[in-house]
Amino acid sequence: MEHNDQGSFTKHSKTFLFGFLLVGGLFFLVYCFMTQKTDSSESDYVKVPEADPDRIENGIHLRTGLIDAKGLTEVVTNCTSCHSAQLVTQNQMNKEGWIATIRWMQETQNLWDLGANEAIIVNYLVTNYSPEKKGRRQRLKGVEWYVLEE
Amino acid sequence: MKRRNFVQRTLLGTFATALGTELVFGTHMPEGYTPIGLQEPDPFTLFKKDSRMTVLNKKPWNIEAKAHLLDDRVTPNNCMFLRNNGLIPENIDADTWTLTIDGEAAKQQKTYSLSDLKAKFQHYTYQLTLECGGNGRSEFDPPAKGNQWTVGAVSCANWTGVRLRDVLADAGIKDDAVYVGYHATDQHLSRDPEKEPISRGAPMKKALQDETLLAFKMNDAPIPLAHGFPLRLVAGGWPASVSGKWINRISIRNIVHDGPKMTGTAYRVPCEPVAPGTKVKDEDMCIIESMPVKSLITYPQSGATIKEGKKLTIRGHAWAGELAVAKMEYSIDFGATWIRCPVEKPFNRLAWQHFKASVAFPKNGYYEIWARATDSQGTAQPMVLPGWNPKGYLNNACHRIAVKIV
Numbered sequence: 406m407e408h409n410d411q412g413s414f415t416k417h418s419k420t421f422l423f424g425f426l427l428v429g430g431l432f433f434l435v436y437c438f439m440t441q442k443t444d445s446s447e448s449d450y451v452k453v454p455e456a457d458p459d460r461i462e463n464g465i466h467l468r469t470g471l472i473d474a475k476g477l478t479e480v481v482t483n484c485t486s487c488h489s490a491q492l493v494t495q496n497q498m499n500k501e502g503w504i505a506t507i508r509w510m511q512e513t514q515n516l517w518d519l520g521a522n523e524a525i526i527v528n529y530l531v532t533n534y535s536p537e538k539k540g541r542r543q544r545l546k547g548v549e550w551y552v553l554e555e
Numbered sequence: 556m557k558r559r560n561f562v563q564r565t566l567l568g569t570f571a572t573a574l575g576t577e578l579v580f581g582t583h584m585p586e587g588y589t590p591i592g593l594q595e596p597d598p599f600t601l602f603k604k605d606s607r608m609t610v611l612n613k614k615p616w617n618i619e620a621k622a623h624l625l626d627d628r629v630t631p632n633n634c635m636f637l638r639n640n641g642l643i644p645e646n647i648d649a650d651t652w653t654l655t656i657d658g659e660a661a662k663q664q665k666t667y668s669l670s671d672l673k674a675k676f677q678h679y680t681y682q683l684t685l686e687c688g689g690n691g692r693s694e695f696d697p698p699a700k701g702n703q704w705t706v707g708a709v710s711c712a713n714w715t716g717v718r719l720r721d722v723l724a725d726a727g728i729k730d731d732a733v734y735v736g737y738h739a740t741d742q743h744l745s746r747d748p749e750k751e752p753i754s755r756g757a758p759m760k761k762a763l764q765d766e767t768l769l770a771f772k773m774n775d776a777p778i779p780l781a782h783g784f785p786l787r788l789v790a791g792g793w794p795a796s797v798s799g800k801w802i803n804r805i806s807i808r809n810i811v812h813d814g815p816k817m818t819g820t821a822y823r824v825p826c827e828p829v830a831p832g833t834k835v836k837d838e839d840m841c842i843i844e845s846m847p848v849k850s851l852i853t854y855p856q857s858g859a860t861i862k863e864g865k866k867l868t869i870r871g872h873a874w875a876g877e878l879a880v881a882k883m884e885y886s887i888d889f890g891a892t893w894i895r896c897p898v899e900k901p902f903n904r905l906a907w908q909h910f911k912a913s914v915a916f917p918k919n920g921y922y923e924i925w926a927r928a929t930d931s932q933g934t935a936q937p938m939v940l941p942g943w944n945p946k947g948y949l950n951n952a953c954h955r956i957a958v959k960i961v
Contacts, residue, residue: 487744489614495703506700513815515745539696541939545857545923548957553859555868 470494476529479522487514497536503527602781605633611702615639615744615752616781620707622954623856625872628909629682630710632779638687638708639781640816641752642742644801649777649785654722654769658736658806662727669785672769675725676717681766682906683791684711684874685798686846688822691950694940697832699947706851706954711872711907714789716770719805720763728759728807735762736812737788737799754814755822756805757790757797761844766791766905769802791905792876794822794843794948817842824944831943845876847941848930849951850883850910857956867914867958873898873928874907882929883910887922890938890953898928919960927953 459466461473469481469490484493498506504527510516519526598618599606605624611617618637625634649669657664667675687708692699723735736756743750761767768789771778778784783800790797796816806812816822823840825833850873861867873880883898896912916922929935936953 487614489612491610491612492702495611496700497698498700502700509819515743515747515750536696536698539694539698541696542952543694545955545957548858550858550860550959551856553855553861553867555861555865 472533474529474533476525476532479525480529483517483519483522483526487516493530493534497534498530499535500527500531503530503534602637603633603779604635604637608634608636609705609707611704615641616643617702619704620710621856622706622851622853622871622956624853625707625709625851626853626870628872629774630712631774632712632782635710635712635782636687636708637781638702638795639741639752640796641744642746643781644740644742647740647780647784647801652785652803654786654802655804656723656726656807657804659809660729660732660807661723662729665726667722669771672717672722672786673771676721678715679718679765679768680713680715680772681768681791681904682711682902683714683766683768683789684709684846684905684907685789685791685795686710686849686874688794688796688843688846688948689946691952692947694950694952695943695947696940697943699945701946708795709849709851709874711874713772713774714768714770714787714791715772715775716768716787716789718765719767719769719788720765722769723762723805723807726807729809731809732759732807733810734758734808734812736806736808736814736817737802738804738806738814739799739801740803741801751815753796753799753816754812755796755799755816756808756812756814757793758811758844761790761793761797764790766903792845792874794846796822811842820945822948823946824942824948828942829944833943835945843948845878846874847949847951848875848878848880848928848934848936849873849954850880850926850928850936851954852885852924852926852956855956855958858958859956860959860961863919863960867916867924868911869914869924869926869956870909870911871926871954872907872909873926875928875930877905878930878932879904880908880928881931881933882935883908884927884929885912885914886925886927887914887916889923890925890927893927916958916960922958922960923955924958925953925955 458468464473466473466477469485471477471480471490471494598604598610598616604618607624608618608620611619616637616639620634620636652669653666655664655666687704689701690704690708692701693703693705734756736754738754741752743752770787770789771785773782778787786802788799788802819837820840822843824843825835826839826841829835850871852869852871854870873883879901880898884893884895886893896910898908898910901908927936936951938953940950940952
């Protein structure tokens with residue numbers, strides 16, 4: 406019995422000590438936060454590079470690489486949860502091709518019924534990712550010239 | 556409150572929301588720093604890849620080499636392309652890994668641990684060329700759907716393992732066996748556990764070849780996770796999708812295997828040639844078997860400027876699927892004339908072959924060096940895109956590099 410009381414006493418004092426340290430610690434953190442350098446000029450402003458998931462630069466939605474145009478939100482929401490947006494941006498298809506791709510994903514890849522969003526998504530894809538004529542062989546592109554010493 | 560504090564607090568709030576927990580000591584974090592928990596995984600570190608490789612897709616991971624990164628005679632891991640249909644499995648334990656042989660045409664269902672396989676069957680090592688069926692897809696017109704591979708989805712590494720044939724024979728093959736189909740532990744993109752991302756295979760004649768391995772080593776080390784650790788089927792010379800990764804079951808089928816990516820337009824081409832853009836019915840599509848003859852100039856990197864009067868050394872590799880390369884040529888005049896150059900014999904069947912030449916130029920100016928291999932049956936690489944097919948497979952048009960003489 407005595408032993409138990411002793412145990413209970415120790416337990417209570419531990420809880421108390423822990424609570425005290427926790428509250429004290431929190432005060433300390435708040436103190437640090439309030440007193441940190443407050444003489445910052447405009448140039449000290451923290452850039453927010455990664456945190457904004459909706460950031461657009463030069464007409465490109467930075468997080469996904471998709472072109473910023475009507476329907477972007479619907480495409481991001483419906484087309485980038487299973488695969489990356491790179492599978493969209495790499496490809497070029499006409500209306501029939503994009504619709505066939507959506508059907509294939511619905512039949513075999515667990516894509517849901519897009520409802521009213523389908524027309525918006527297909528319109529976005531056809532407007533921004535439609536085929537360019539390449540011919541049977543394109544010119545060599547992206548050659549970076551350098552001096553070769555042998 | 557000063558704006559800095561406000562911005563920083565807002566930022567910390569955003570981080571905290573994204574991480575689902577408070578960032579203790581968050582105010583001590585350096586400006587511009589992104590907590591590791593929020594950083595996008597760097598594929599080059601993650602997969603130990605050369606940072607000059609091209610990431611085509613980060614979900615699922617698809618990464619290709621550039622021609623000049625493939626200059627090694629045996630491809631090291633850091634320049635080997637990465638092709639995934641699904642999500643790379645996690646928490647693999649090689650000690651508890653098993654391989655089961657089953658199927659309608661298996662005499663019995665039999666399960667082996669990795670140590671069983673290694674102890675029971677003889678080990679073999681081969682250099683095997685693995686090329687993605689869609690390598691070169693980016694050139695198709697009308698464009699073909701999928702990852703837009705250029706030239707870098709090919710490799711030739713050393714693979715060590717046991718012969719699939721020996722394991723199949725140990726389990727017992729019935730007379731009506733037609734095909735083997737693999738099953739693996741990668742996860743479908745939708746994370747639906749009922750779905751397999753890919754389950755392909757090969758006809759018995761390929762399954763029973765000497766060089767068709769159940770491999771546990773790549774370049775003398777355990778296979779890197781992204782390339783199929785701990786067990787990979789390796790079938791050189793065929794579309795690399797036949798070489799299933801993370802294999803835990805092989806079914807001996809009495810029909811042509813019908814797993815995902817065996818049907819429709821996947822890894823199949825029109826049985827008869829079609830005009831570009833033609834719609835082809837499923838029943839008119841045939842499964843790709845051997846890859847076609849092809850070559851790559853791996854030195855120098857395209858874009859070399861050299862001094863007048865100097866000769867230029869070029870080198871590279873050539874391969875021909877099931878066949879060997881019999882002849883190698885290059886052209887500096889857009890294919891009007893071809894100059895033959897020596898090509899080495901393969902290290903073993905299904906390994907790529909090395910070629911080298913010393914190229915002279917008649918006068919200053921812009922040149923393209925084109926490479927053309929011919930296989931042992933006399934079929935050469937085309938100079939333009941070969942037969943169009945709905946998914947853009949089998950582009951073996953000759954490789955080209957640009958050179959300037961000044």
